[in-house]
Amino acid sequence: MSEFRVVPILVSFLIAGFIGLFSETALNMALGSLIKDFGIHETTAQWLTTGYLLTLGILVPVSGLILQWFTTRQLFIVSIALSIIGTLIAALAPTFEFLMIARVVQAMGTALMLPLMFNTILIIVPPYKRGKIMGLLGLVIMFAPAVGPTLSGLILQSLSWHWIFWISLPFLVIALIFGSVFMQNVSTPTKPKIDIVSIALSTIGFGGVVYGFSSAGEGGGWGEPIVIISIAVGLLSLVLFSIRQTKMKQPMLNLRAFKYPMFVVGLLLVLVSMMIILSSMILLPLYLQSSLALSTFAAGLLLLPGGIINGLLSPVMGSLFDRFGPKWLVIPGLVLVTAALFGFSTIDLETTSAFIVAMHIVIMIGVSMIMMPAQTNGLNQLPPELYPDGTAIMNTLQQVAGAIGTAVAISILSSGTEKYLQNVTDLANPANQLLAFTSGVQDAFVFAIVVAIVGFIIGLFIKRVKVEQQQAS
Incomplete structure (x- = not known):
């Protein structure tokens, strides 16, 4: 470990990662402004998030291969350069396209x-310090x-x-300069054979x-x-992709990672966490802005304490792990997560802001106790040659789980709203529309409770992976 700074x-990674992930949700609060500025429909505006997820879903599985073709420095500089170019185009963007x-x-x-x-x-930190x-x-x-959402709500109050x-751009430039000076090559590219069929199927x-x-989540049904x-x-392509990987001498994505039981348990718990987080992160702002009629900034502020506590607790949970x-x-x-979701499934038009903040804090504390420990424990079980494949599998399926969780939550919200309105006589009454929407939100949180209970059953099987108390290879 001593040879690595x-x-x-x-x-370098933390600055770049923060800005990359900040911009993933920052635009959600601006969708209303974008719809007005560009004269587009809600479903078109939603493509700004869907397109982002789709690109991640397509590129991350190939990352296992890319990591073995190029050096750490090359990939770091290219990834930051792409983020800077994308951010600059967005800052100047005159049209939706x-x-x-x-x-x-x-x-x-x-x-x-x-x-x-x-x-x-995984390469530069020994296993006993990874948590x-x-x-x-x-x-x-x-x-x-x-x-x-909170920061973008604040920006949108006085700026476009x-x-x-x-605001993101200078931080990315700092990360690029900092990384160019300090980033080291931590692995040797092995340049495995590129299989075009595997890339196409993936x-x-x-x-x-x-x-x-x-598409289903955007209201297509x-x-x-x-x-x-x-x-x-x-799904058919993924089945063919999996069969092909198991038969290849040098697979694009080595599925042997699935032979390690704690990797599988860790992966499933990460997917459960992602589905719960992303479905909650789309349901709560909608509820706060529609049912409780809060402004975007006020809604963002209510969700800030949970986010801050989660961020502060993550390193603590890592040390405890x-x-x-x-x-x-x-x-x-x-x-904790299941209890908070039960709380959220009872919210109505009379629910206080304090209750929302408290439940959101509980859910975020719970998630900090699940996500990183499960992920680290799972990756610790893999041999070093499977690190690129294990991280690619985890990161890819997180994006897929996020898309599924969001889509299912939104469709349950829609069907719950419609079901409530079928039993209402006075459809013109705005109060009934709000009650119907709130009923849909409650139904969607019941789905999240089911996911959390499945996660609890999976969690019963987790065991600590024994790792040597020595330098990682």
């Missing part, structure tokens, strides 16, 4: 950055999307949406699934031909 390498291109370029940068960050940490470092990553990965990007597979679920065809073609292992964190964490 661990702290400067970590700082330009902004859409900018989002895709930004996502390309993030898609390279996330797996590179995890893979580098603490992964906790620092958790601070960035959870804190950036949590503060995104362009400033969300202008792109169609993950792209199709993310696109299908996102599950019965729409585009939704059914996208998901079916995506290093000392006690995952079980004593993950199972209580799942109990």
Whole structure:
């Protein structure tokens, strides 16, 4: 470990990762302004998020291969350069099309950055210290999307949406300069054979699934031909992709990682956490702005304490994981998350802001106890040659789980609203519309409770991975 300057390498990743993930949610608060400025429909505006997710879903699986073809420095500089170019195009964007291109370029940068960050940490940090470092990553990965809506709400109060990007730009330039000086090559490129068929199947597979679920979530409904065809073609491609990987001598994505039971348990718990977080992060702002009629900034402020506490607790949970292992964190964490979701399933038009803040804090504490310990424990079980594949699998399926969680939550919200309105006589009464919407939100949180209970059952199987108390190879 002594040959690596661990702290400067970590700082470079943390700055770049924070801005990359901040911009992922910062634009959500500006959708109203964008719809007005560009004269577009809500479903078109939603593509700014869907396109970002889709790009991640397509590129992250290939990252395992990319990590083995180029050096750490090359990939770091290219990923930051893509983020800077995307952010600059977005800041200057005169039309929706330009902004859409900018989002895709930004996502390309993030898609390279996330797996590179995890893979580098697995190489330069010995296993017995990884919990603490992964906790620092958790601070960035959870804190950036949590503060995104609040900060962008603050920016939008006095400035245009362009400033969300202008403010991000200098930080990315600092990360590039800092990384160019301090980033070291931590692995030797092995340049495995590139299999075009695997890349095509992976792109169609993950792209199709993310696109299908996102289309359903945007209000297309599950019965729409585009939704059914996208998901079916995506799943078929993934089956063919998996079969091909198991038969290849040098697979593009080594699925042998799934032979390690704690990796599988950790992966499933991360997916459960992502579905709960992303479905809650889309439901709560909608409820706060529609049912409780709060402004975007006020809604963002209510969700800020939970985000800050989660960010601050992530490194603490990482240290506790290093000392006690995952079980004593993950199972209580799942109990807290389930209890908070039960609380959210009871919200109505009379619910106080204090109750929302308290439940959101509980859910964010719970998630900090589940996500990083499960992820670190799972990756610790893999041999070093499977690190690029393990991080690629985890990061890809997180994007897919996020898309599925969001889509299912939104469709349950819509159907719950419609079901309530079918039993109402006075449809013109605005109070009934609000009650119907709130009923839909309650139904969507019941779905999240089911996901959390499944997570609790999976969590019962987690065991601490024994790692040598020595330098990582």
